[in-house]
Amino acid sequence: MKVYFDVEKNLRVLISQEDTNNDKKITIEDKGQKVFKLISIDNHQYEICGTYYLSILLQELYLAKESGKKKVMLTDKILFQSPLDRASYLIKNYFWDGLTRAIDENNIENAIKDSKIKQDKNYIYVPFTDKLAYKYFKKLERKKPKLKLSVKKLPELLNENIFHKINKQPGILTLGLKRKTKKKISGIPFVVPGGRFNEMYGWDSYFESLGLIIDGKINLAVSMAENFFYEIKHYGKILNANRTYYLNRSQPPFLTSLILDIYNYKKKKNITWLKKGLNYVIREYINVWTDSKHLTPTGLSRYFGSGKGMPPETEPAHFNSVLKPFAKKYNMPIHEFRKNYLNNKIIDNKLEEYFLHDRSVRESGHDTSYRLEGRSAYLNTVDLNSLLYKYEIDIAWLIKEEFNDNFNYYGKKYNSLFWLNKAKKRKIIINNLMWNKSTGFFFDYNFKKKKRTNYESATTFYPLWAKLASKKQAKLVVKKALPLLEEYGGVAASSKHSRGIINKNRPQKQWDYPFGWAPHQIIIWVGLKNYGYEKESTRLAYKWLYTILRNFVDYNGTIPEKYNVVSRSHKVFAEYGNVGVDFDYITKEGFGWMNASFKVGLTYLDEKLKENLNKLIPPEWIFK
Numbered sequence: 001m002k003v004y005f006d007v008e009k010n011l012r013v014l015i016s017q018e019d020t021n022n023d024k025k026i027t028i029e030d031k032g033q034k035v036f037k038l039i040s041i042d043n044h045q046y047e048i049c050g051t052y053y054l055s056i057l058l059q060e061l062y063l064a065k066e067s068g069k070k071k072v073m074l075t076d077k078i079l080f081q082s083p084l085d086r087a088s089y090l091i092k093n094y095f096w097d098g099l100t101r102a103i104d105e106n107n108i109e110n111a112i113k114d115s116k117i118k119q120d121k122n123y124i125y126v127p128f129t130d131k132l133a134y135k136y137f138k139k140l141e142r143k144k145p146k147l148k149l150s151v152k153k154l155p156e157l158l159n160e161n162i163f164h165k166i167n168k169q170p171g172i173l174t175l176g177l178k179r180k181t182k183k184k185i186s187g188i189p190f191v192v193p194g195g196r197f198n199e200m201y202g203w204d205s206y207f208e209s210l211g212l213i214i215d216g217k218i219n220l221a222v223s224m225a226e227n228f229f230y231e232i233k234h235y236g237k238i239l240n241a242n243r244t245y246y247l248n249r250s251q252p253p254f255l256t257s258l259i260l261d262i263y264n265y266k267k268k269k270n271i272t273w274l275k276k277g278l279n280y281v282i283r284e285y286i287n288v289w290t291d292s293k294h295l296t297p298t299g300l301s302r303y304f305g306s307g308k309g310m311p312p313e314t315e316p317a318h319f320n321s322v323l324k325p326f327a328k329k330y331n332m333p334i335h336e337f338r339k340n341y342l343n344n345k346i347i348d349n350k351l352e353e354y355f356l357h358d359r360s361v362r363e364s365g366h367d368t369s370y371r372l373e374g375r376s377a378y379l380n381t382v383d384l385n386s387l388l389y390k391y392e393i394d395i396a397w398l399i400k401e402e403f404n405d406n407f408n409y410y411g412k413k414y415n416s417l418f419w420l421n422k423a424k425k426r427k428i429i430i431n432n433l434m435w436n437k438s439t440g441f442f443f444d445y446n447f448k449k450k451k452r453t454n455y456e457s458a459t460t461f462y463p464l465w466a467k468l469a470s471k472k473q474a475k476l477v478v479k480k481a482l483p484l485l486e487e488y489g490g491v492a493a494s495s496k497h498s499r500g501i502i503n504k505n506r507p508q509k510q511w512d513y514p515f516g517w518a519p520h521q522i523i524i525w526v527g528l529k530n531y532g533y534e535k536e537s538t539r540l541a542y543k544w545l546y547t548i549l550r551n552f553v554d555y556n557g558t559i560p561e562k563y564n565v566v567s568r569s570h571k572v573f574a575e576y577g578n579v580g581v582d583f584d585y586i587t588k589e590g591f592g593w594m595n596a597s598f599k600v601g602l603t604y605l606d607e608k609l610k611e612n613l614n615k616l617i618p619p620e621w622i623f624k
Contacts, residue, residue, distance in 0.1 A: 004041045004071045011061040018054055024584040025556035026055040041071060053080060055556040062585035083553050084614040088602070090557065091595045092215045098588035099194055099208075099595075100220065102187035103174050105140055109147060111187075112172055114243065115196045116313045121150045123171025125244055127234035128156040133174045136185055158236075158247065160308055166244045167312050173242040175200065176230040188223045188230070193561070193592040195579035199241040200227060202251025203365050204592050206258050207519050211596025213265055214603070225258055225277065232280045237288045240305075240363060245312045249305035249363040250288055253387050255281050256394035271402065278398055281391065282409050289388055296447045299429050300380035301388055305359025308352070310342065315576055321507055326351055365519075368575065369511035370499060371444070371455040378448040382434050385426060386442075386462035392423035393467070427468055435473065440480025442469075456484055456495035458520040464527030474531040482536070488620070489547035489565035490516040491524055491540060508574040515572060516544070516565035518597035525604055541604035542612075543619045548598050550616060555581075559590035559598070 018032035019025065026032075028051050036054055038046040048057055056079055064072035081089065101111045103124075112122040124141075126134045134153050141149040152171070155162055176188035190200040191208045205228070209221040228238050238255065240246035259277040263269065288294065294301045310319060320334055326348060327337035340346045360376035361367045364384070372379065396419035399407045407414045433445040433452060442460045444453045460481050463469040469477065484495040492513045499512040511517070521544045528537035547563050551570045560570045560580035572578040580591035605613065612622055 001075070002073055003044075003046070003075070004073050005038060005061075006041060007061055007064045007069055007072050010038055011058075011065060014054070014058060014061065018058075026051060026058050027556050028554045038074075048079060052083065052553045056081065056086065059557060059586040082614045083549050083616065084602075084610060086557075087549060087552050087559070087598060091211070091559075091590060091598060094588060095559070095590040095595050096191065096212065096215065096217060096220070099191045099590075099592055100189050101192055101198070101200075102189045103172065104136075104177065104185065104187035105143070107187060108140065108144070108149075111198070112147070112149075113198050114170075114172070115198070117170050117245075119169070121148045121169075123169050123244070124149055124151045124174065125166070125171050126151065126153050126174050128154050129234050130174065132185075133177055136177060137174065160306065163248050163307050164309075166247070170244045170312060172199065173235065173239070173244060173247070175227045175242055188226050189220060190224055190227050191220065191592055193579070194589040195561070195582070195591070196576070197241070197579065199243050199246075200224070200239075201241045202238050203254055203519065206254035207522060207593040207596045209258055209261065209596075210522070211593075211599040213261060214596075214599040218262065218265055221258070221262055225255075225262060228255055228258070229276065229280045232284050238284060243313070248307040249359060251363060252365045252383065253284065253289060253391060255284060256391050256398075260394060260398075274398070274402060278395065278403075278407065279409060281395060282414075285388070285391055285395070289384075289391075296380060298380055298433060298445065298447050299425065300385050300433070300445070300447075302377060302380055302447075303360045303363040303384060304377055305356075305361075305363040307359055309355055310338075311355075311359065311362060318575065321505055322351075322354060324505075366459075366493075366511040368509045369457075369493065370509055371453075371457050371459075371494060371512070373509070375446060378446050379453070380433065380445040380447055381459065382430070382442040382444055382457075383459040383462045385430055385434075386466040386468055389423050389426050389430070389463075389468050390466040392419045392426065395419045396423065430463070430468065437476065440476035440478075442473075442477075454498075456481070456498040458485055458491050458493050458517075458524065461520075461524045461527045464530055465523045467530055469531070471531060474527075474533070478528070478531075478533055478536060486540065486543075487514065487516070487565040488543065489563055489568035490521055490544040492516055492565050493520060510562065510572065510574040514564050514566035515562050515574070516547075517562050518593040521597055522600050525601070529604075538604050538609070539619065539623045541601040542609055542622065545598060545601045545605070545613055546616070546619050548594065548601075549613060553616065556585075557587050559587065559594050561591045561594060 014036055017036065018030055020030045020032050034051060035047065035049045038048055040046065048054055060074060060078060101107060103111045124137050126137055137151045141151045175190065177185050178188055179185055192198050193201055193204045205224045209224050212221045231237065231239050235247065237250045240249045240251050263274055289301050293304045296302050323334050323337055327334045330337055330346060354374060357374050357376040361372045364372060364376060364381065366372060396416040399405060399414060400416035405415050434442045436443055441456055442463050443455065446453055460477055464474050464477060485491050493515055494512045496513045502508050525537045525541050547565065547568045548559060550568060551558050555570065558570055558581055560578045562572055562578060563570055564572055570578055570581060
């Protein structure tokens with residue numbers, strides 16, 4: 001049945017009646033009647049009851065208003081969509097598009113936005129080696145004066161002094177361009193996480209691509225890989241993200257996994273593309289993860305963010321608890337000490353060491369956590385070395401299966417045995433230094449103290465994801481480690497015991513208990529399934545999806561960056577809060593890897609569990 005409704009009139013009355021706290025959403029926190037009479041153009045009443053369905057009505061009316069419609073056709077299929085169907089539909093048809101960017105003439109205005117930095121000009125930095133890009137963006141600078149673009153070419157050689165100088169005028173780093181015709185050039189698209197993170201991030205992009213592939217957006221996943229190739233070629237590494245203040249660090253390496261996921265998805269195999277990708281993988285492995293800064297005397301690698309001082313992208317008050325004792329030491333207020341430190345008027349070796357570790361934490365992607373605080377640059381982490389083990393295994397497999405066990409890397413011949421031996425060596429060292437049989441945890445190793453840490457983290461599942469663990473080790477991880485990390489809403493980033501006390505001098509970190517993160521959940525599901533623990537992976541996937549869907553239903557379609565998995569809530573008050581919760585009327589993005597985790601998680605549920613999820617039956621009623 002086709003029924004038309006006056007957009008402005010119904011929207012105005014709906015907001016007045018149901019958005020009682022004036023946050024431009026309809027949620028369970030509003031104290032309205034929870035019953036609304038929708039008036040059609042021909043003056044008939046249509047009743048809608050309940051927070052969830054009223055929030056759908058709000059979203060649909062606002063979308064109509066935003067597109068300039070005076071009247072809109074609404075149907076029961078739209079207004080009474082089941083939670084699972086609506087979340088899936090919005091992610092596939094709205095959120096991915098809302099998160100897609102490209103750095104070119106048509107998209108530059110959206111791509112240059114950076115809420116983390118405030119300045120008068122919009123700086124665009126082009127790598128020294130990309131002549132086409134420099135010519136293209138200089139022309140764009142002249143063509144669009146209202147955007148206040150300032151295009152700069154990066155020096156051929158980058159060092160600490162260059163990083164420090166550039167950080168005074170931070171800007172976006174260009175990514176790949178492609179010629180559509182002789183005269184038409186467009187940017188290779190990419191997906192951003194969302195909110196304040198309006199650039200292409202390293203490990204976010206891998207998990208986002210998993211969701212893109214499930215939703216049939218394979219070409220966008222390929223574009224993400226192509227931009228990674230561009231970054232390795234022109235910036236020397238897969239960047240933390242494509243802003244200048246991220247130039248000196250990378251993020252967790254997932255490139256072989258991305259390449260294999262794309263290659264295996266496509267029916268028509270492109271061996272030329274695979275060869276290109278494998279060349280970039282090996283280059284990254286050699287020049288980044290096993291270079292002199294990352295490789296340690298143990299034979300294992302570490303995260304190591306180059307640079308100096310305080311990361312410019314952080315919130316002004318982020319380091320107050322760290323700076324407080326130093327400000328006291330130099331007898332000045334924190335704001336004055338910060339200013340003097342940033343201007344190099346104060347140099348303190350102890351503080352420099354702290355920021356060395358802080359930059360390394362940020363390269364790990366786990367920024368921030370007490371697992372890594374104040375020692376990250378001295379740690380061989382279980383997550384990084386599991387990822388590199390998988391690199392070595394993947395490279396060996398590709399060389400043997402796709403390149404007849406003979407791969408030419410810039411004149412150097414590699415066979416699979418070379419890489420298998422690397423993997424074997426890494427596995428032995430990981431087991432010797434990181435495995436603790438009595439606790440069932442793989443722990444990070446402090447190579448400076450020559451001592452294994454005892455911080456109980458969800459990263460203990462990385463060896464299962466990488467298929468590095470033995471069956472006995474996997475059994476102990478499930479038996480002993482999982483119960484310390486599993487909560488009502490999924491797996492927490494750490495145990496409560498390891499996180500320790502929280503007070504004003506020791507504030508909550510976002511990558512610790514009680515918070516859970518999408519990449520950890522996906523890695524854990526895959527890891528458990530690898531070793532036959534499908535019952536456990538299904539239970540954990542259901543818990544996570546229930547948390548997502550419960551908040552989606554109760555809070556106007558909210559899909560945020562992370563959750564409190566103890567309370568099953570999106571209300572997170574740590575560091576910068578939670579991204580993806582600040583929107584008016586309807587979210588256009590969700591959050592990148594959270595969207596993906598919803599899509600991936602559904603593949604772990606059978607039809608009966610999907611039906612239960614759609615009914616929002618809490619997991620404790622299903623799993624005993």
